Amino acid sequence: MNKNVPIKKLFLAILSLIITFFIWQQGLKDSLDRPSVSFDISQKEKEISELSLPAIPSDLKKFFIIDDPIKEINRSLSDIPLERLSERNKLILMLSSSMKDNNSDNAFINQFDNENYKLVSKKLREKNFDYADENVKKLFDSFKEDRFLYHLLSRKFDFDDSQLITNRIAKNMFLKILVIRLVPILTIILGSFLILKETWIAISSRKIKWKDYKALDLDLLDMVLLIAGGFVVLGEVISPIFSITLVELFSGKISIELTQSLKIFFGYLFMTIPPLLILYYQIKSFAGKSIFQKDYFQFNYKPIKDSFIQGFKGWLIIIPFVLLTSLITNLIVDNQNGSNPLLEIVLNDNNYFSFILLFLTTTLLAPLFEELIFRGVLLPILSRDFGVLLGVTISAFIFALAHLSISEMPPLFVLGIGLGITRIISGRLFSSIIMHSLWNGMTFVNLLLLRT
DSSP states (O other), rough: SSOOOOOOOOOOHHHHHHHHHHHHHHHHHHHHTTSSHHHHHHHHHHHHHHHGGGGOTTTTTHHHHHHHHHHHHHHHHSSSSSGGSSHHHHHEEEEEEEEGGGGGGGGGOOOOOHHHHHHHHHHHHHHHTTTTTTTHHHHTTTTSSSSSHHHHHHHHHOOTTTTTTTHHHHHHHHHHHHHHHHHHHHHHHHHHHHHHHHHHHHHTTTTTOOOOOOOOOOHHHHHHHHIIIIIIIIIIHHHHHHHHHHHSSSTTSOHHHHHHHHHHHHHHHHHHHHHHHHHHHHHHHHHHSTTTTTOOOOOOOOOOHHHHHHHHHHHHHHHHHHHHHHHHHHHHHHOOOOOHHHHHHHHHOOOEEEHHHHIIIIIIHHHHHHIIIIIIIIIIHHHHOHHHHHHHHHHHHHHTTOOOOOHHHHHHHHHHHHHHHHHHHHHHHHHHHHHHHHHHHHHHHHHHTTOO
């Protein structure tokens, strides 16, 4: 490593750090204004529970349905100020209220921009209602893509919804409930078993078997330039200008949902370019040239079977710790805000092509790029300079901080520690990539299951 630091390099590093400080400070502050997606997730689960009722065996209902899902939804929506509810939730609140509460419907007048929602609110205030009217039937048919809303309309206006909410649909919803409820429990049990097993092995051997790791011949100043300069300043601030402009040039006839997904996909692609270019030139600075075939970051993906097993094992072990951290955070902090906006997009998106783009972004691009930067480059250098434990801890903190969400920082920090330990113990960056991909994939699939 060079002891004589060029003034230009030092100046760029300090400038990058200052800019990053203000960007991350503002990003964390802005995260407090973003709504939490946990409420929507909870509500979606109740919606699925309601739609699954006809298919749940009577002797199992007490295990899956504690209270009337519609009443639970109404109570939770009633606790939120009207102006903070989405238009869909305002309509759900109206439709889930009992008949004696209909006098309060006046509070919803002029609350809707959606024309169909407006028409439904008017029908709720009409004393004479004729479902045989073709215009009325056409209005209600327009809600068929949203099964839960259509189901609420059928309850409120007393018409049959069995053609849409069939036994097959109810069984599918029941299967969703089974997966949503049981899979986390099974993973927690398996993860806890592995934790006990690995703890016993570590106590018996009286040491943790770290694999050899190869840090790039870079120093902490190089890391500042890579992460603060490349990842944050150029990647998160400058690159989006080009990616958003590119998408908007070709999005004239594309749906809003697909445009949003394209911006996320290309935004992430463009964000990776500056730090990867900086890393390329950093490697050339000490190696003389960058050889593509050389494994600078210890991917060590062969044998692939072992890489997948170690990644899957790390994923199972970290699940109980991350979920416990999330639970403690929820108990300490009420009304958490700042969820990743991508979660809400996946939960409410209706374009299948945009699903593919979002899936590729969350389960392929993000794990590959983030693991390369945080566990492939940063972690080995920090571990070389400060020791493995501090290296894992510091890299995990920077990883959590980089996601710019105060409420998600504690669980992301724990996840980062798990990813770092998996990287060091396995000696393979590919294993931590698999682990990261599994975590994001589990979140993505869970959000897809929650859609009604």
